[in-house]
Amino acid sequence: MCFGVRDALRKTQQVAAAEPVTVLGQLVHNPEVSEQLQALGVREGRLEEVGQSATRQVVITAHGAADVQRKAWSEAGHAVVDTTCPLVKKAHGALGRLVEAGYFPVVVGKKNHVEVRGLTGDFPGAVVIETLADLDDLPLSGSLGVVSQTTQPLAWVERVVACIRERRPHGEVRFIDTVCQPTKDRQEALEGLCQRSEVVIVVGGHNSNNTRELVTKAASLGAIAYHVERASELEARWFDGVTDVGVTAGTSTLDETVDAVVARLRSMAAARTAAPLRAQPLLR
Numbered sequence: 163m164c165f166g167v168r169d170a171l172r173k174t175q176q177v178a179a180a181e182p183v184t185v186l187g188q189l190v191h192n193p194e195v196s197e198q199l200q201a202l203g204v205r206e207g208r209l210e211e212v213g214q215s216a217t218r219q220v221v222i223t224a225h226g227a228a229d230v231q232r233k234a235w236s237e238a239g240h241a242v243v244d245t246t247c248p249l250v251k252k253a254h255g256a257l258g259r260l261v262e263a264g265y266f267p268v269v270v271g272k273k274n275h276v277e278v279r280g281l282t283g284d285f286p287g288a289v290v291i292e293t294l295a296d297l298d299d300l301p302l303s304g305s306l307g308v309v310s311q312t313t314q315p316l317a318w319v320e321r322v323v324a325c326i327r328e329r330r331p332h333g334e335v336r337f338i339d340t341v342c343q344p345t346k347d348r349q350e351a352l353e354g355l356c357q358r359s360e361v362v363i364v365v366g367g368h369n370s371n372n373t374r375e376l377v378t379k380a381a382s383l384g385a386i387a388y389h390v391e392r393a394s395e396l397e398a399r400w401f402d403g404v405t406d407v408g409v410t411a412g413t414s415t416l417d418e419t420v421d422a423v424v425a426r427l428r429s430m431a432a433a434r435t436a437a438p439l440r441a442q443p444l445l446r
């Protein structure tokens with residue numbers, strides 16, 4: 163679990179112990195974390211439904227929000243606890259500086275992801291590039307300022323920036339790399355893991371962007387990759403004739419979930435009489 167998610171979780175648990183609290187969205191995209199918070203009485207609300215919270219205290223998630231949304235919740239009389247990851251804040255700052263300097267705002271990321279909606283929320287005209295087809299939405303003239311969602315693969319973001327520059331050989335395109343370091347580290351480590359493993363298990367929420375990016379990258383590197391949220395989802399048939407299994411996890415996955423996956427793999431291996439299966443935890 164990355165420091166941004168860990169800190170957001172700790173802060174929410176602390177405030178929930180003192181006063182009832184509503185998290186505006188999913189604190190992190192991990193069902194086990196959501197279950198833990200529900201057990202503490204933490205409610206879940208919607209960032210977009212300003213003022214529609216039964217609790218005075220509300221939490222902005224690690225994915226962040228637009229300033230305009232933060233302000234609207236405060237003005238509606240709520241105490242806003244902000245757990246936005248500092249690296250998401252850095253991306254907001256980078257985009258804000260580009261706009262102030264006169265650049266047209268461009269974000270490389272998933273259009274409907276909460277972090278991207280937060281990034282563009284203060285700049286309603288911003289263009290989000292999710293696929294290369296979205297390049298057609300860019301304005302035909304003027305300087306472009308580009309940042310990315312923090313959990314996008316850097317290689318993809320750089321490819322998009324190169325395509326933008328190719329289309330605008332005479333226009334200025336300024337790119338600030340806002341992919342976060344934990345995402346870069348995982349993506350890079352995955353390359354080594356795929357070389358050593360016949361099958362790669364990626365542990366994390368099914369709606370976690372960085373987890374899904376790890377699955378996509380493992381598959382693009384030629385590995386057979388499976389995405390599981392928890393140990394009970396592992397299927398013995400995935401490992402028929404397999405001896406080396408790699409394990410990695412998204413940045414919002416609990417340590418105990420990864421431990422449980424590795425333990426189940428080891429017990430599946432132990433149950434075999436031939437071809438022992440070795441589980442290689444990558445990031446521990």
Ligand code: SF4
Pocket residue numbers: 164165166167224247248249250312313342343344345372413
């Ligand atoms: S994935 Fe990166 S940006 Fe997101 S919470 Fe973790 S460290 Fe922060």
